[in-house]
Amino acid sequence: MLTHRIALIPGDGIGTEVTPAACRVLDTVGRRHGVTFVYDEFDWSCRRYAELGAMMPENGLDRIRHHDAIFLGAVGAPAVPDHVSLWGLLIPIRRNFRQYVNLRPVKVFEGVESPVRRARAGEVDLVVVRENVEGEYSEIGGRLGRGFPDEMAVQEAVFTRAGTTRVAEYAFRLARRRRNRLTSATKSNGIVHTMPFWDEIVAGTAGAYPEVAWDSEHIDALCAKVVLDPARFDVLVASNLFGDILSDLTAAVAGGIGIAPAANLNPEREFPSMFEPVHGSAPDIAGRGIANPLGAIWTAALLLDHLGHGDAAAEVEAAIAGVLAETPLRTPDLGGTATTEAFTRAVLDFTTA
Template sequence: MATHHHIALIPGDGIGREVTPAACAVLDAVGARHGIRFSYDEFDWSCARYRELGAMMPADGLDRLRHHDAIFLGAVGDPGVPDHISLWGLLIPIRRGFRQYVNLRPIKVFEGVPSPVRGAEPGVVDFVVVRENVEGEYSEIGGRLNRGFPEEMAVQEAVFTRAGVTRVLEYAFTLAGSRRGRVTSATKSNGIVHTLPFWDELVAETAVGHPAVGWEQEHIDALCAKIVLEPARFDVIVGSNLFGDILSDLAAAVAGGIGLAPAANLNPEREFPSMFEPVHGSAPDIAGRGIANPLGAIWTAALMLEHLGHVEAASTVEGALVEVLAGTGIRTPDLGGTASTEEFTKALLEFVR
């Protein structure tokens, strides 16, 4: 009897509406091969909904998502809606309401997708950015004062808690223990005098419980340079909300393009559903043209499969990605080709089946 999973779909805006069907087609195909069945509830939560109704999602949105096994999000964002409204109206409430405190972003250089970085070779560059996802620099604490006057000011408080930092560090060290056994901590404790020395102390404390895992810390500015100059040296990079956000997009560019990059927002304890989303955003400049690269969304679907306990099915999807990129010339325009979203997806489905 097939395992059944109930997935909440939020295609969102722009190319999110084009790559989400591609991911679902791959999920259904790999499910048929591995005895997994998916049912989908689709929600229209988006910037289009905000323009029409004044809210990105309804007031009971989290309750509507709560009973699903996982959430798949396409993309959010529109030039007509400020980014802080789209983000704080949908993504951040889901991440925080469901305690998705790990943002996981794998980075690989694939055969057939040349990196813009000299020496970044397939099979050599393979690391993961673990980003703290619910506190840090992206806290809600702060405000604006004296708006419109010469002495106008804005205050934004960064919040680092022992519980919040330790749990994401435990995840990163445990993950490294199942990989190549090396953690790199992103910091800036030479300039940020309270929060990041605290972060460094907690990294050292956490490392004691993982004696088989080596670790190092790098200041964020030097780390950005080293990811470009020596991307093969890294295994698991762990950073605060802001640092992890910046590093994961930089790393995706090193791997050949942001259209390839997947992401998972994880509640490791599985008390709540986790959410899976490609990194690329809504790309309004190409939306509606049928040329969006579905690779990031499809790899994101593989992350979701792995989280749901289907490791072999996830490997099938990742293997199909490798086969299409290494063994065919089929590429979407962002990778230098002419294939449409549909053509790339069809080619990949042949390998999945």
């Protein structure tokens, strides 16, 4: 029996409700595939910040550095500004563990109606590859003259050749394993330094992958085309900001962020990768037992795949698809009345069917 040690950070809001659902699925599927999961749970959250003044302890990264993977439920609370909660927990983990690929698969499942007319089940199946540690979300900048009429704020975007090249190479390799189609998001007609640099590196990388058909689209036009014809896309590669926007847009096209998974990957496996559903802490429904667990459960499938258990991951995805296609169960975000527990049990039933 193979054992994986997982750092579990349920976090805030519905994170504490969907994380146990993901663990139940991992444990159930793992047993059939000869895999055991050991969870070390950490209370790092906005609640901890309110009590102790920090999202995690000073030695937090050292405490999870040697785990096989990290599972994060959600981060955020109304009383704590987002820049405090994110930069106190999520961002340090991503950057210190060089999780430079943010991977967000998107599918339209049978049984989930997309708000987009041309987004049909079985046709929309794409992946957003977002550069995750530099770009527009750098820490370089500041504010000058606070409170005066001429106050100013400066935020620097940082694109390195190494950082752009490695995410482009990952995206091309992924496209080669999928349908050999890649689209790069840019805005080189308006952002005159970083985006032409991005374009040059993507074009140079493409030469090593002649079998992958690729093109480049300005981000504004690309967003429109994703809505108008989402089935045409396979792999979308984008900078930190553009990838962030595309991730939520494509999740909405698929029917909602409640079912959307995400992985923060260190492809070289020098550090643990982190897995998190996209939906956030949703404080408006926290504690009511109605959170959609599918985002966390699909995220668990990404974790399985990353740890080398592709068959088990496929089994979890098939169970998600089965529940949506063959049962009327839906949580409120999908137009139903099912509870988190009922939906989780349904997925577990399909994994053992």
